[in-house]
Amino acid sequence: MEETIKFRLNGKPTELTVDSDRMLLWVLRTDLALTGTKYGCGEGYCGACTVLVDNEPIRSCRTPVEDVEDKEVVTIEGLANNGDLHPLQKAFMEHDALQCGFCTPGMILTAYGLLQENPQPSYSEILQGMDDNLCRCGAHKRIVQAIQAASKEMKGVS
Amino acid sequence: MMKDTPASEMLESECCEPVDEQRSAFQVSRRGFLQLLGSGLLITVTESVSFGQSRATGSRRSGTVGARLHIGQDGRITVMTGKVEIGQGSRAQLTQAAAEELRVSVDQIRLVMADTALVPNDGTTAGSRTTPSTVPAVRRGAATARELLTEMACERWKVDRGTVKVREGAIVHPATGRKITYAALAGAKDIAKVYEAAIPRDVEVTPVSEWEVLGTSVPRPNRRDLVTGAHRFPSDIVRPRMLYGKILRPPSYGATLSAIDLSEAKAMDGVVVVRDGNFVGCAAPTSFRAAQAVQAIAKTASWKAAPHPSSKELFSYLKNHARSGGGGRRGSRGGANGSVEDALEKASKVLREVYGISYIQHAPMEPRAAVAEWNDGTLAVWTGSQAPNRVHSQLAQAFGIESGRVRVIIPDMGGGFGGKHTGEVAVEAARLAKGAGRPVSLRWSREEEFIWAYFRPAGVIEIQAGLDANGLTVAWDFTNINSGGAAIASPYEIRNKRTQFLRSDPPLRQGSYRCLAATANNFARESFMDELAAAAGADPLAFRLAHIENARLRAVLETAAKRFRFSERKGKNGQDVGVGLACGTEKGSYVAACVEVSVDRKRGSIDVRRVCEVFECGAIQNPDNLRSQVEGCIIMGLGGALTEEIQFENGKVLNPSFRQYQVPRFADVPELDIHLLDRPDLPSAGGGETPIIAIAPAIANAVFEATGIRIRCMPIRGVALKQG
Missing domain, CATH: 1.10.150.120 ([2Fe-2S]-binding domain)
Structure with a gap:
């Protein structure tokens, strides 16, 4: 089911129309070109896909993209502050x-x-x-x- | 079957380099339609390496300076190597090698790795060969360039070579204060001479005593990109108009496809379906859609299953299918000395034991992945493989195109551990891309990686040995079935020895693993040495030392025992706590480990609390990176020693997930005391593999000390402690 999802991504408002069943990992990697978030197992057992949602680490491979509606998502690409590394x-x-x-x-x-x-x-x-x-x-x-x-x-x- | 391969390849070939041809077999009809399209690849997809205008045609001929490096007029030096960076630190080390000989800082060097259109063939990244083979090759190339540039300067100035110095990328003539940089010389008309020059085998390289860059802990050049997510791993490569692929896998090993209805997938929006015999795959704008398409047609597939043995009967199966004469490991790696039968007959005590080694998977964090792109009959593939040139030939062969029309690029990739020597994913991606007429990205799932990637071979190892009245080993008879011949020869001084490796009929597709069968052979040998010591009533350390003449092996063992206070601690531990040691040598380096374990007999668990490991691989080129490799070997070794094991039945892997297949975790990491013995007087050997071979036997020996129970299998199953 295609839906329009809005959330903040690395500090910027983001809106996209996607199949809402898709996992956040793949939307980040494929639709938003943020490949810093990795696929390691797709089952939540390895942690390679970890991103921050409302400042808490979650497994993006097990998180349907619709779950981040209106939330703040930070990926590894968004952790540095204006080029200053965390x-x-x-x-x-x-x-x-x-x-x-x-x-x-x-x-x-x-x-x-x-x-x-x-x-x-x-x-x-x-x-x-x-x-x-x-x-x-x-x-x-x-x-x-x-x-x-x-x-x-x-x-x-x- | 044996091809003429260089020595470095032979090391890795063992019994068991996986055979890909079967799995990527094309239907004959399809092959006929793939035509040879003439020579000359126009590189349309390219890295932005800008070669200087002045560069003469033919200057990149194999073995020339131009094939190895290029000096930019901006002072940046591009060095080329066929090796890949897979986490082992080759990018830093090869950069150091070039910087050392060119007398420049590492920041001035850009290393282009593993792009078959640009770099020389430095062989597969395997066998710990980067340090002993590729580092010297890069150093020779860089030293030749430096000397030729220096000659150019001397000719200009009409001065003797002996009157100039080279430093910081420039040639200086102190007597007159003249100075010219490499960059300035790179713009000269006659620079082509430098690039066209052959690199002599005997060019003099900087002696260890004068090293300024080698021997120091240069960090990973691209570390910033790795912590910011900017680095593009093979699975991160994106090309314009790219689709994502998914392959239909058989439900079990050996199953063949008898019928399938592709219509549902074909009707899906944006989906391309490719079928060629048993090969069925889909490509779609997202991996989600590709997976849906494969799922839709998988329901319609009928398969013909093939019988397949189970892991429960693995050891008897391997033994029953062992073939004599398949050894291929004579001479120094095996063979016989003296008369084993006579010596066994005369021995005061004879011991015989059998050890079992399970199949394990490499389970690298990045599953294998490839992006394939066709352009006017030329093929470019970005993939994660340790063997760029092998993948290159595999692609040319699979599609019946000339080698010059294929380009393989290996971006710095996720770990491999010997598990990525093949190009199956590259071939699959290229098949889908050909069918789709668009670039295709294919990434194996974790489950595919567990089931369809090749495995570290299982094995059965039988040993018998005899002790004389003085408690010295006088006969040694060692047979390895199936797991391989690496480090099969005992490093101990025993008069009558027989060592053989027998092939079997492996139930799983098997291939290389970090240090190959050296882990299995050393596990069995070092466990058995402890058993012999016990039979002789001797201390395991003293017993080993009585059989060691090799000074390097003795040095690591004595140092480890001393640092760990092995002799003081042995026999003085609390209940269910024990210490053990093991040592070994392989690939020109030496290792010894002492460990302390505690066991929980009720739960049948083994906890490795402390490890002291001493490692020596000649002159150390990058101490911190070497230490990292030793740490990695110890931690990876814990998995094979304690928990990792592939279980299979009826052609299916029963534990193809990180939930079921347990790899070492943070909580499993013991206290580590790692000591590197530097030997500037000895040639540098690689250090990314051998440190793995001592850990498992040291654990088994410590478990024995703690409990009196000898566990003769890998993984060392703690469940045996419950029964004991």
Whole structure:
């Protein structure tokens, strides 16, 4: 069923007519050319497709696009502020918290949600908060370090 | 069947390079209609590499400086390589290699990777060959260019080579204060001479002691694009008018399509249906629509199933189908020394055990993907493969077109781990694109990736060995069925040895995996070394050291044991806690690991709490990247060691999802102490694979120390602890 859906995307009002059953992931990637959000499994088990909806990380592969009507969607492309990278993005670069980088957008946005909820998480809280995001290259240790560094940098303010 | 392949390819071929021909087989009638269309590919879809005007025709002949690099008049240097970046850090390392020899900073270099229209064939990105083969090739090319440019400057100034210096991309003559940059020379009339020059095999490269760029932790050049989502992975490539594809897969392995009604999909708006024998696929403006179209016709398909064994009977199946004489691993990799039978007969103690290795999947985060675009009989494909040139030939062959009419481009891609050596998705995308008359993007689903990508081979490993009265191993008889011959030869000094690899009739399509069968062979060998040590009443560390003459292997093992305080900790752990160690060598590098595990016998679970791993691969070229690779190997190794296993029955994979197939997660990551032994006096070997081979046996040995129960399979099934 084609419907007109309106929402804010990376700070800008967006309106498009799409089959409302389609998942947000594919609308972002195919209709809106934002390919930073990745397909990893399509079942919500890997976290590669994570985006922020009203500032909370969600799995865009399991979210019908109609669910974001009137909401604020932020993808990895929208996280930097006028070219200034978010502290998490900087920390991922500085700690080389990635290898192939395919899981990275989802990792960063999941970590964003974690720091929103718990600005100064302990080591084990980070492990717990990130546990549903998969990385096959094995950058886990560095991802944890990057999140710790970003938490410090943000001093509890996101 | 064996083709004449370079040594680097042989390493990866093993028993088990997957065969794609069957799966991409075209109907004969279709092939006849594909005509050869003459030579000369006009590159219409292009990377914006601007080659200088002055560049002479023929200057990119294979083996010339021009095939390897180009110096822009703006001072930017473009270096070309056939290697791919797959997360292992080759982009940084090869950039360093060129910068080192050209005496420029890494920022001045732009590395064009794996575009078959632009780069030399550097072979498949596999076998840890980038460091020992491609880094030297790039260095030789860069050093040749530097020397030729220096000669040009000397000729201009009429001075001796010995009186000038090269630094920061310029040649300087200190005596007169003259200076000329590469960029300025690149604009000279006679620059073609430089590009046309052949790169000598013996050109002198910078010795390790003088390295300024190599040996340092240069970060990933495109890291910003990776954290902002700007980088386009193969599955992110978009072309004008592009459609999205979906392939109809058989319901089980070996099933053939007897009938299908395509009408419903054909009637769908914007949908193109392509059928060619068993190949059926749809292309549509969105992947959603393409999937709907395939679903609609899948309901009408009738399939003829074929019998297929189950994973429950895997080990007996492999053993029953083992073929003698299929070894192909004689000489240093196998073969025999001394008389094993005699030695076993005379031994004071003989042990015999069998180890089972399950099938596993690579499960890279980015499933395989390709975008194919036809233009006047030429084909361009962007895809995620470790083997651009193999994919290139596969496409030319599949469509019966000349090699010059095919272009394969591999954007920096999602991980591969040995699982992306093939071009099936490229061929499928090109078939759909041909039928649709428009570019098509095809991305496998996670389920397709689990079922239809090739697997890391399963295997059965049988070992028997004899100890003499002094507790030394005097006979060693090792047979690997099906999983492969990598690292099959024991690095231990044993007088009478026999090692063989037997092919079997693999029930699943199998191929490369990070470090190939070295993991399986080392798992069985290092587990069995502990069993022998126990039988000899010896300490596992002392027992190994008594059989090691190789100084490099000894060094990693002793260092790991010392850092971990293995001897102090062994036998002094609490209940259900144990420590274990293992070591090994493969691809010219050496590894040892000590681990601490705790087990929960009620739940049948194994928790790896600490890992100390020591790795040595000669002179280290990028320490931080190497450390990253070792971390990755350890964590990936945990999966194969503890949880990963493909289950199948009646031709169907029973666990084709991340819900059922458990890969390592954050909570599984142990405390890591990684130590890299730098050996500037030794040639650099690759480091992205061998660090994986010690982790599984060290865990099995630690589980034994904790419980007295020996688990002889990978994954090491904790369920055995419940029964024990």
